[in-house]
Structure formats: C-alpha cells, structure tokens
Amino acid sequence: MNALQYKGYVGTFEFEPDDDAFHGEIAGIRDVIHFTGRSVDELRQEFQEAVEDYLSTCAEIGKSPEKPYSGRFMVRVSPEIHRLSEAAAKATGKSLNTFAAEALERAAKETIHS
Structure with a gap:
C-alpha cells in the first residue's frame, strides 16, 4: 500500500x-x-x-473534524490463531491486547515505511 x-x-x-x-x-x-x-x-x-x-x-x-481512527477495532480470527496468539502473549508476559497491538504496529510500520 x-x-x-x-x-x-x-x-x-x-x-x-x-x-x-x-x-x-x-x-x-x-x-x-x-x-x-x-x-x-x-x-x-x-x-x-x-x-x-x-x-x-x-x-x-463549526464541525469537529473526524479523528482518523478511534484506536479501537475488533479483529476476527480463527479459533486456532486466537489460541496461538493467547499462548504467545502469555509466554511473553503480555496481555493478548498488548501482544496484538505490538504485532500490528510492527507490521504496519514495515508496510508503510518499505
């Protein structure tokens, strides 16, 4: 992109x-x-x-400009990916939310800055 x-x-x-x-x-x-x-x-x-x-x-x-993104969204994944992600998050001592947010940030930065 x-x-x-x-x-x-x-x-x-x-x-x-x-x-x-x-x-x-x-x-x-x-x-x-x-x-x-x-x-x-x-x-x-x-x-x-x-x-x-x-x-x-x-x-x-007099309209408030829309903020591009709220910072919240729901992601649907297969039960297997959910299980693996939860296990990986626990193994790193992070919540699933933190683990997913960090993974998304890395992927987004690699994509946009490549």
Whole structure:
C-alpha cells in the first residue's frame, strides 16, 4: 500500500497510468477527500493541502473534524490463531491486547515505511 501521513491523517494513493498521475484519498474518515499529483512531491503537497482544507472547512462550519481512527477495532480470527496468539502473549508476559497491538504496529510500520 502506498501511504502518506500528515497531522495524524493517512492518505492512500495509487498511480494511474492512463492519467499519468497519482490519485489518493484520505483514509479513515467518513468524508470523501481526494488529492492528485503528477509527482510524489506534488502528491505530498496536495495531500497536506487537502488535510489543511478539511480542518479549516470544519472550523468555518463549526464541525469537529473526524479523528482518523478511534484506536479501537475488533479483529476476527480463527479459533486456532486466537489460541496461538493467547499462548504467545502469555509466554511473553503480555496481555493478548498488548501482544496484538505490538504485532500490528510492527507490521504496519514495515508496510508503510518499505
């Protein structure tokens, strides 16, 4: 996944060869906010401007901007993965929540920063 981060917001994007441009969207909020750029630098600038525009528009209309993510979500896994994860968490002296959060953080950082 291609992603940018700014002020806690994440923008995901793809290159569209037919347009010879990158097209992106701010992820994790209900409002649909797109941004486009012909280069990575232009895309980053457009993403940051989209976030700033969103925040200023919210302020102008008296709306609280959505936070990109609440920090809570439910994950469904097979009973076997649940059992193995619980055992691994106990073996490391951690709660299942802490164990899972650390694993997700490592995987997310590897994916976004690769």
